[in-house]
Amino acid sequence: MSYKPWAAKDNISLAILKYERFKQFMVCVFNTDETFIDDFTSYCMDGLWFGGGGFLELELLTELSGDEISCRPGVHNGLGYNWTCCSRASEHCNRNPLQSSTRPENGAGREVGTREEAEFVEVKPSVRMQMQSLASKQARRKHRNLERMQDHSSVRIEHSLNKKEEKFVARRRKKIQKSLNKLNIPCSDENKVPNIALLGSGGGERAMVGLLGSLDQLQKAGLLDCVLYLSGVSGSTWCMASLYQEPDWSTKLETVKDKIVQRLSGPAVSWGDAFYKLMQYLFQTLSDPKKLNLTYFWAAMVVTTYVKEIDERTLSGQWDQKSKDPFPIYTVIDKQCKQNNDGDPWFEFTPCEAGYSVIGAFVKTSKFGSQFENGRKIKNQPEIDMLYLQALCGSAIADGDFNEKMLWEQIKGTTDVDLQKLWIWGRNYNFLYGMKDEAVPDALQESETRDYIDAGVLLNSPYFSVLREERDIDLIISLDFSEGDPFMTVKEAAEMCKKLNISFPEVNIPNGHSEKPKDFYVFKGQNTPTVIHIPLFNVANCGGEVNIKQWWKEYTTFQGPYSAEKITKLMEFAGQNITNNKDNLLEEIRLATKKKL
Incomplete structure (x- = not known):
């Protein structure tokens, strides 16, 4: 040098x-x-x-x-x-x-x-x-x-793809075209291949392991190379962060999978290393107290106990424009937009940009967290690392509408501390602060900082990241690892899209299926993307209703890290949903291709 x-x-x-x-x-x-x-x-x-x-x-x-x-x-x-x-x-x-x-x-x-x-x-x-x-x-x-x-x-306000994403999509389509031809789905024009998005819901380590098992079987079935976008919420983003550490992971998934499983089954990050990482985070806030928030603690002391590593890479730094993998999208929500019911709560991170999915306001990912005023950067900050990003995405506890009230009820009368002043999560500088743009809601232009939290507290699947009109998605494959109603995410997505005038098929669930869901559902509409919905535990891989409930008890969201045996078992169950429906998936991909020609 x-x-x-x-x-x-x-x-x-x-x-x-x-x-x-x-x-x-x-x-x-x-x-x-x-x-x-x-x-x-x-x-x-x-x-x-x-x-x-x-x-x-x-x-x-x-x-x-x-x-x-x-x-x-x-x-x-x-x-x-x-x-x-x-x-x-x-x-x-x-x-x-x-x-x-x-x-x-x-x-x-x-x-x-x-x-x-x-x-x-x-x-x-x-x-x-x-x-x-x-x-x-x-x-x-x-x-x-x-x-x-x-x-x-660094700041862009328009409904269009980032130029780097646009170039990647053009390259990826060539790979998708080859994959379709291998699957005996004729497609002579790379510009006519269907745009397919794979979604991973939230669900903590259950979602992390479930997504890994599903991806493994998609790759073995030859379907993974048909996917253009991979988007996740909460625990699914933990899986994504592990995968994208390895360049071109989709070409060597068996090896990458074994490496991840070995790490998750191994020893936890030591308390000393976790505390040391926390001190590093806190030291960064000494010169800038406005950014002090509980997500730093959550990242260092809690998320590390599940992912069992301290990932200090950055999202933009680990990405290669010539990557052979699907384009990754990590999602969170703007907490103030959710609570006040104004602005655009849906926020995404890609290797190129971070920003609000619905209104189309973005900043370079490497500049997220820097201080801006009227679209101009006035104070630079280093890019957030992947551990902190995983903590942002997987911070359901940060939802003040529920957890703050619950904790306040427990400590009320024992302290004079104002919990609201301490309950700050995911606080970062607002790159839209001080801007004067009619396309941006006033609430997003008036505050110097914004708080970003787990998107699962509003919708536990990242539909809005792939429903941007400019991404032109034809087929959505939704892997749902959510606890509770197995159709809640897809039903709520349909209702929210209707209010926002976003094209989405109607969702009608047959009677009795909420208690005994099948392993494959397809929702279609006129001029809408086709949505495939796959619940994790269902009658196909579990048996009857009693067995489904037993599996949910074993894999509840809020529990300690899984043992090696539980990880292996869950990956098998999630993988069965793909192997059992390979022909169904192929048929929907074939129909989406035919529709584009």
């Missing part, structure tokens, strides 16, 4: 610490006598450097000539990340941007909140970065204008 000299003001030198994880850099400024002046954080975006505070005074640019400066591999800073030190950082960079404390000048000693000593790498004293004054005010103006363009391009 190497860097060229940078331009700035006279008689000042720089030392740069590269924060590998988020493309984030810490810049330390020194006088010519080597005394420390200041430090600040900057970010690299498309070849340009941006930052705050003193950084804008220095106006660093990249297109300059000069000798390259070698940089050696970085150090462990005690928080699990790697740095790269340039210039005389080993001698002078005593500050850690993630810590408020300073290090002794000799580089030794233990920093607050760390578990091990951090040592800076040795860098030759002769290595320096010289800086010069900027050529003109015109260069400064151009630099600021480019910065504004980058900020504004």
